[in-house]
Amino acid sequence: MQKCIVTILLILAGHSVNAQVKLLTLNELEQRAAKGKDTTYVVNFWATWCGPCVEELPYFERLNNENAKKPFKVILMSLDFKSKLKTDVIPFVAKHKIKSEVYVVNETDQQKFIDRVDKNWSGALPATLILNTDKKVRAFYEQAFTYSELLKAVETHK
């Protein structure tokens, strides 16, 4: 019996680690925001290989923690190659103990994907999209943030 419980626990633990990062299409992201119980979503587009993205990740983590009790959610959308999910993204998330929701973008046509996120996006990383589902706000930023800049941007659209 004890063995059985240990096995189940191990499976569950293994499952939760794997479940940390999934692939997500843009449609699924929009569904996630539309059906989620939060109203403000801060969606950061980043990659493990993008230096300025990695630098600003702690600000997004801090933002998510400080607003944990509010209808507020940070979603980290990685543009790492899908083939790097297990070798790069999951180890990165574990190493940096990232608590925010992390996904790897699951889109093949970047041209369409970039334009659908925002017409003005050149494709450079990092980039951030702030959504407010109540106020129907959709604000896009192609830049790296400091924590105070990020706070200011979020306050503007809350």
Added chain:
Amino acid sequence: MKKLLLACLNILLATAVNAQIGYQVGDLASDFNLKNVDGKNVSLASYKNAKGYIVVFTCNTCPVSKAYETRVEALSKMYAVKGYPVVAINTNDPVASPGDTYEKMQERAKEKGFSFAYLLDPDHVYTKKYGAQRTPHVFVLQKTAKGNEVAYIGAIDNDQQEANAQRDNYVQNAVNQLLKGEKPALTSTKAIGCTIKWKKEVSK
């Protein structure tokens, strides 16, 4: 007076913004004379029989650039003989990005057997002038009586991860159309890329 000042300020700001953006399709691109991995300098004019050029702003270190290395080499093999040589320019400062030193560029070119020129751009002069915003970022130029006209700006194709056999080969399509004497149907595209590793300003 205040209005005049504001107007002047606006003009100044507009020029500053334009300077930052770089070339648009239809602009005439400047020639350069930059050091290649073989130690010799290369300019656009040094390709005597060229009908145009595939200028690729890239680097050693960006995973997206690396994913495209064999495809850039394929473009070089395919189009150099047709009069559209590939000319690659490393955008990155070797101090800001230690994997992008001249020696590392030489190593990479040798290892991968690049048949195209791979040039240094000290102080990002031409990266800025052309307006490369990320790596890789391609500028297809057409040689005309007026000069080297920018015919296409953007991505190599719409399939970075080589997951789609039906991919749109943007650069190939643009060059094929130019070779037929047509204007490219699609003149600008976007793609995810790495930011350029700019030289750190020395604060005194």
